[in-house]
Amino acid sequence: MKKFKSIKKEVVQQVVDFIAQYTNKLEKEGVVIGISGGIDSAVAAAVAKEAIGKDKLTLVHISERDTLKKNKISAQIIADFIGVPLKKKNITVPLISLGIYSLESIGGFFAPENIKVSYVKKRFNKISKDKQAYLNHISGKGNEQYRKDIAYYETKARLITVVLYKYANLENKIVIDTSNKTELSIGHCIRYGEVGDIRPLGDLYKTEIMELAKYMGIPEQILNKPPSPDIIPGITDELAIGLSYEKIDQILLHLENKLHEKEIAKELKIDEKEVQYIKKLCETAKLYTDIPIKLKLKHGN
Secondary structure: OOOOOOOOHHHHHHHHHHHHHHHHHOOOOOEEEEOOOOHHHHHHHHHHHHHHOHHHEEEEEEEOOOOOHHHHHHHHHHHHHHOOOEEEEEOHHHHHHOOOHHHOOOOOOOOOHHHHHHHHHHHHHHHHOOOHHHHHHHHOOOOHHHHHHHHHHHHHHHHHHHHHHHHHHHHOOEEEOOOOHHHHHHOOOOOOOOOOOEOOOOOOOHHHHHHHHHHOOOOHHHHOOOOOOOOOOOOOHHHHHOOOHHHHHHHHHHHHOOOOHHHHHHHHOOOHHHHHHHHHHHHHHHHHHOOOOOOOOOOOO
16 A cells, blocks of 8 residues: 655655756756746755756746745745756736736736735635636636636746746756646646656655655745745635645545545545545546647557
């Protein structure tokens, strides 16, 4: 029966070796990491430094009109901790050209952050009471306004990836995809928006990432931040999904061990509907994240 990984030197070394191995195998001169200000990118930067040295690291913080000030500060804290200059790029202008901000009435350029956050949370709370809302996020379903919401934040993520690859191309480096096992399992990722050349954290659940962050000495300000993609002001990961990462990971681990929904609910002392919800997310995510879907031709006799 599988258990959560004990974050020890051996596990860290595997991640470090993976980054070093593929940087060399792909004949690149280093790595590029998008620094959002969150724990995943902080951990990715820390292990990459161990793998190839800070001189081969390019850290980029990409902001736009709705980026919260606290996340800009967090990104700088991470860069200072790693000891690498932080490149900064603002993508507001191209997002305006694409008409992205017209899809959401968040308050415009001059609205204070607290007003934007309050508006988004109030609006989000109306649609998040039904767990179907998050399933719609994965599949792209829902009414016209919901589809506008998806276009609003997914386009931002895709443009961020474009910018990261610009640096990678110019510097002959690879882009590190900072997605973790929890996000990938339940579809908490954006198609073509959170991608890279290698995914060193992809076999670690979010709770394991937290332990790895502590092991690597990531600053407390980052450890204590609620995880958020920072593409919708005020919306955290757990608010969007509707469950805590601790609970999600426990359910995922039990599902991985092939336990029945009733058994999992009893073992974890939770509502069986929560187990069914996570299981449904996993099933839906597989359809929409295992892409692009390739045709397999049938061969004649």
